[in-house]
Amino acid sequence: MLSLVAWILVVLGVVHCLLGLVVFRKPIVAALREGIIGKFAGIPERRLAFWFTAFGPLLLMSGHLAVTAVTDGDMASLQIIGLYLFGVSVMGTVALPKSPFPVTALLSAFIVAASMGWIS
Numbered sequence: 001m002l003s004l005v006a007w008i009l010v011v012l013g014v015v016h017c018l019l020g021l022v023v024f025r026k027p028i029v030a031a032l033r034e035g036i037i038g039k040f041a042g043i044p045e046r047r048l049a050f051w052f053t054a055f056g057p058l059l060l061m062s063g064h065l066a067v068t069a070v071t072d073g074d075m076a077s078l079q080i081i082g083l084y085l086f087g088v089s090v091m092g093t094v095a096l097p098k099s100p101f102p103v104t105a106l107l108s109a110f111i112v113a114a115s116m117g118w119i120s
Contacts, residue, residue: 002114003070005107009063012104013056020053028053066111075115082111
């Protein structure tokens with residue numbers, strides 16, 4: 001089960017990247033055409049496009065590290081990954097209550113609990 005949760009993080013990362021590039025194609029292309037540097041600031045749609053899309057690689061990284069930690073039986077690393085992801089997820093849930101952040105909060109809480117031996 002723990003391996004599945006780690007792979008779900010990888011999938012969420014891929015989905016974030018792809019959705020970001022598809023849903024926010026227009027603001028991303030506009031910023032690229034304007035020279036990209038500083039072109040995501042000041043325009044709400046572009047800021048949202050940047051942060052939504054940038055969160056994808058972070059989820060991918062967390063997921064890949066979690067998969068590796070599960071494979072190696074490295075519960076200490078898995079606990080750290082889970083705690084950081086839980087912290088970001090809780091902050092995201094508080095800031096954006098109607099967002100999907102509660103999903104990553106549940107996944108990361110499971111990772112932490114499993115890494116501490118509370119569940120198997």
